[in-house]
Amino acid sequence: MDNTKVVGLVVGALLVALSVLMLVPILAELVANSGDWQAFLGSAVITGFVGGALMLANQTEDRDLGHRATFLVTVLSWLSVGAFSALPFALSRVGMSYPDAFFEAMSGFTTTGATVMTGLDMTPPGLLLWRSLLQWVGGIGIIVTAVAILPFLRVGGMQLFRTESTDRSDKVLPRPGQIAVAIGEVYLLLTLLCALAYMLAGMLPFDALNHAMTTVATAGYSTHDASFAHFDSAVIEWIAIVFMISGAVPLVLYVHTARGTGETLWGDPQVRGFLVILASVSIVMALWLAARGDYSFFTALRYTAFNVTSIVTTTGFASTDYTAWGSFAVMAFLFLMFIGGCTGSTSGGMKIFRLQVLAMLLRTQIRQTLYPHVAQTLRYGNRTVSRDIVFSVALFVFVYLASMVVVAMALAAFGLDFITALSSAITSIANVGPGLGPIVGPAGNFAPLPDGAKIVMALAMLLGRLELLTVLVMFSKDYWRE
Known part of the structure; x- marks a missing residue:
């Protein structure tokens, strides 16, 4: 294997950073005088101790990650952060079991938005803020992972969107680290603008801050059981629509648009396809x-x-x-759960560009059948799509659908009915949030599910968030072979 000490060092550093983040909700608890600050302090101490121990035990001068170690550090980082993020839920006066806490934390950090919590209107403010912070950090976390790591690992055709590979972006932001910082600035600005818009539309500041974080992160946690139905405001809903879309388009395009380099937002075929789908279906x-x-x-x-x-x-x-709108609407929403937003955004799902590549492949194959002697070239916008990328996309879609089948079968083994098991599998892999049916639909939640089913779903959320192959490659014998 490559330098595994660096893996422990990175995971330890992330846990130390997480322990510092756990101190933020203490302020909300002290301001509200709700008395649940001890849960966050205890969680911060435990997390910081484990993280510090890992850092001390894995000190090394050689801090270069090898190719295979990059997979390991990505998976272990997300899994570790999810596991320790569950501590405030388990230690708080809400009294959640650890399986429930792990489900809630993993759902938050992967920006899935599925929840097992009820009575949110009466939940301590520190815990509500912690849920939102997890989703906000998870949203920017997957963008950094997607921009700086996943393209180099050739995951599901994402190498098509290696922004540092074009001449224009080379002159502006030559390194992934610089791109990540610029994206972070855009992400923070969008969050602040969203919070301000919510407050101007009538939300209380605490609600506005929490919903802004989970809107831009396309994550879905709310501070109320009724979600946006609690506000019953057309203005607030249209604001949410604008910022959900803002978070679901490639954030690096904001940087290019602002700097006048590369493609603009509307010039990107992903964004056009994404907006056309939203408008047409709506x-x-x-x-x-x-x-x-x-x-x-x-x-x-x-x-x-x-x-x-x-x-x-x-x-x-x-x-x-919306499940009360009839079978047509239920079927439509079932298929919509597969789509997802754009690559390089905070959203999950299959991603628009993969569907567009498959559609181009179908069109090319039809033309090749009609004109067998004419060379066909696949082009995506101003890029030529290689056969490697087409193969990678096709493989990803196959594994994506196969993973949903496996997870659905596993959930059915715990006694879940067909629509609950299927929609729960889809919403986990696609990181959507609510499922379908009376139990896990938009009017319900995932609390009634068995603990085993919740653990399966939590791991499926991580699998989907890390684009499947990043995790599955670690189950290969070749991965662990010297």
Whole structure:
């Protein structure tokens, strides 16, 4: 193996940083005088001690990660942070079991948004802030991973979007570290603008801050059991739509747009395809609801635009129980859960560009059948798509769907019914949030599920967030062979 001491050093450093982050909710607890600050202090001490011990035990002068160690440090970092992030939930006066706490923490850090918690309106503010912080950090964490690590590992065709490989971006941001810092600045700015917009629309400052973090992170945790239905405000919902979309497009494009280098937001074929899907599905579904007589067209458009955007961006907010709209809507939302946002964004899912590459492949194969002697070239925007990328995308989609089948079968083994098991598997791998059906749908949550099913789902969330192959490669014998 490569330098495994560096792996322990990196994981330890991340746990120390996590222990510092755990001190932030203490301020909310002290301000609200709710008396649950001891849970965060105890969690910070435990996490900091373990992280510091790992750092001391893995000191080394050679701090270069090898190719294979990069996989290991990525998986162990996310798994460790998720495991220790569960401590405040388990130690708080809410009294969650560790399986529930691990599920909640992993759902937060992977920005899935599925929850086992009820009574959020009465939950201590420190714990609500901790949930939002986990999602906010997880949102920027996957972007940094996607921009700086995953393209080099050739995961699912993501090498197509190695922004440092083009001449223009080389002249502006030559290193992944610089790109990550610029993206972080954009991420923070979007969060602040979202919080300000929410407050101007009538949200209380604490609600606005929490929802801004989970909106831009396309994550979905709310401070209320009813999610956005609690506010029942069209203005707030349209603000959420704008910022969910903002978080679901490639954040590096904001940097290029601001600097006048590379592609602009609208010039990117991913973004165009993403917006076309959102607009088309929202309008069609609104027309269908209006024709049924459920709502007027504009009221229907408000509900469909919000919930379609929430599902496609894998945010997971809900403004109404869309499963009550009939079987057509349920089937539509089931398929929407597969899509996801854009690569290099905070959203999960299969990603728009993979669907576009597959559509191009289908079109090319049809043309090749009609004109067998004409050479066909795949182009994505202004890039030529190589056969390696097409193969990588096709393989990813196959593994993506196969993983959902495996997870669904595992959940069914715990006694879950068909729609609950299937939608729970999809929402875990795609990091969407709510499932379908009366138990895990937008009007329910995942608390009634057995502990074993929650652990399976939590690991599936990590699997989906790290783009599958990053995790699955570690189960290969060749990976561990000298």
